[in-house]
Amino acid sequence: MGRQLTYKAAVNEAIRIAMRKDSNVIMLGEDIAGGAGREEQGIEDAWGGPYGVSKGLIKEFGNKRVFDTPISESGFIGAAIGAAMAGLRPLVELMYVDFAGVSFDQFLNQAPKLRFMFGGQVIVPITVKTLMGCGWRNAGHHSQTLYSLFVHIPGWYALAPSSPHDVKGGLLAAIRNDNPVILFEHKMLYNITGDVPEEDYELKFGKGEVKKSGKDITVVSFSFLVNRALKVAEKLEKENISAEVIDPIWLAPLDEEIILNSLKKTGKVLIIDEDNPRCNMATDVAALIATKGFDYLDAPVRILTPPNAPVAYAPILEDNYMISEEKIEKAIKEILN
Structure with a gap:
C-alpha cells in the first residue's frame, strides 16, 4: 500500500x-x-x-x-x-x-x-x-x-x-x-x-481503466458509482460471478476501445449512470455498443439510472433515488439469469 x-x-x-x-x-x-x-x-x-x-x-x-x-x-x-x-x-x-x-x-x-x-x-x-x-x-x-x-x-x-x-x-x-x-x-x-504518488503525473487524455477484470459481465460506470460497482463485483466473486468493472474516467473523449474489448470478452453489459435517464452517458455508451459492438452481445444492453425526477431532500426519497449496491447486484443477476 x-x-x-x-x-x-x-x-x-x-x-x-x-x-x-x-x-x-x-x-x-x-x-x-x-x-x-x-x-x-x-x-x-x-x-x-x-x-x-x-x-x-x-x-x-x-x-x-x-x-x-x-x-x-x-x-x-x-x-x-x-x-x-x-x-x-x-x-x-x-x-x-x-x-x-x-x-x-x-x-x-x-x-x-x-x-x-x-x-x-x-x-x-x-x-x-x-x-x-x-x-x-x-x-x-x-x-x-x-x-x-x-x-x-x-x-x-x-x-x-x-x-x-x-x-x-x-x-x-x-x-x-x-x-x-x-x-x-x-x-x-x-x-x-x-x-496517490507524491510526484507530478498526468492521466492520458481519453483513456479509461479496467478497475476489476472479469469474464461473465461488463459493468461500465462513472465517478462515485464505480466504487459501488466494485464493491458489488467483489461480493459476487463469492457466488462465482465474475464481473469486469470499467471506469472510462474521461467522458469526452470517451475510450470506446476499452468498453468494446470488454464486451467482446463477456457478451453482457450493465451501464450505470447517476445522470438523468434521457440522453446521458449510459445511453451514449448503449448507442456505441449498438453501432459498433452489436455482434458481441449475448443479452440485451441494460441501463441503470435514477428515476426521471429531481433529487429530493427527504432522506427516504433521496435514498430511493440513489443507485444503491443492492440495485446494482439485482441488475447484474437479472442479466445473467
Whole structure:
C-alpha cells in the first residue's frame, strides 16, 4: 500500500503542484479562500470552499493568484475565459454544477468555440472543476449530476475520476491542456482514501481503466458509482460471478476501445449512470455498443439510472433515488439469469 490521501486532499495537492510549476496558473471561485481581502480583520483562508478543498492555497500563493469572486457565475467564468485567451491558465471552481444554468452561455458559446472561431489564433486553456451528485441531503439545487450537458458541446473535454489517484493526475492533465476542460467531482468521493504518488503525473487524455477484470459481465460506470460497482463485483466473486468493472474516467473523449474489448470478452453489459435517464452517458455508451459492438452481445444492453425526477431532500426519497449496491447486484443477476 502506497501513500494514502483523501480524494479532496488529492485535488488540493494537484492544484499546488500546478501552481508551483507554472506561475500562469490562477484559481478563482466563490469562497475558495473565504475572507480574502479582509486580512486586516484577521480573516483569511477561512473556508477553502464548501468542503475545504482549496484550504491553504491563498496562504501559499497569495491573493494575486487565488481569488474569491462575487456570486456571479457568468461573470467570473467569463473573466476566466478572457484571462485564458490573454495567456493565463485559470482554474475555476463552479461551486455546484447545478449553478451552471446562470452561466451557460459561457459554457455553450464562448469557451468551447473561441479557438475555432478565431481560426486557431488563440487558445483557451481554462479548467473548470465542479461538484455534483446526490447523497449529502443537499436537495434539488445542489445534488444534480449533469455531465451529459457538457459532453454534448463540441470543444469541451470532460472527466469524472472515481479515485484520489485519478483525480490528481486528471486535474494536472486538465490544467496543462490548451483547451477547455471540465472536471466533475462527486461529493460522495471527497472523503474516500486511496494510493496517490507524491510526484507530478498526468492521466492520458481519453483513456479509461479496467478497475476489476472479469469474464461473465461488463459493468461500465462513472465517478462515485464505480466504487459501488466494485464493491458489488467483489461480493459476487463469492457466488462465482465474475464481473469486469470499467471506469472510462474521461467522458469526452470517451475510450470506446476499452468498453468494446470488454464486451467482446463477456457478451453482457450493465451501464450505470447517476445522470438523468434521457440522453446521458449510459445511453451514449448503449448507442456505441449498438453501432459498433452489436455482434458481441449475448443479452440485451441494460441501463441503470435514477428515476426521471429531481433529487429530493427527504432522506427516504433521496435514498430511493440513489443507485444503491443492492440495485446494482439485482441488475447484474437479472442479466445473467
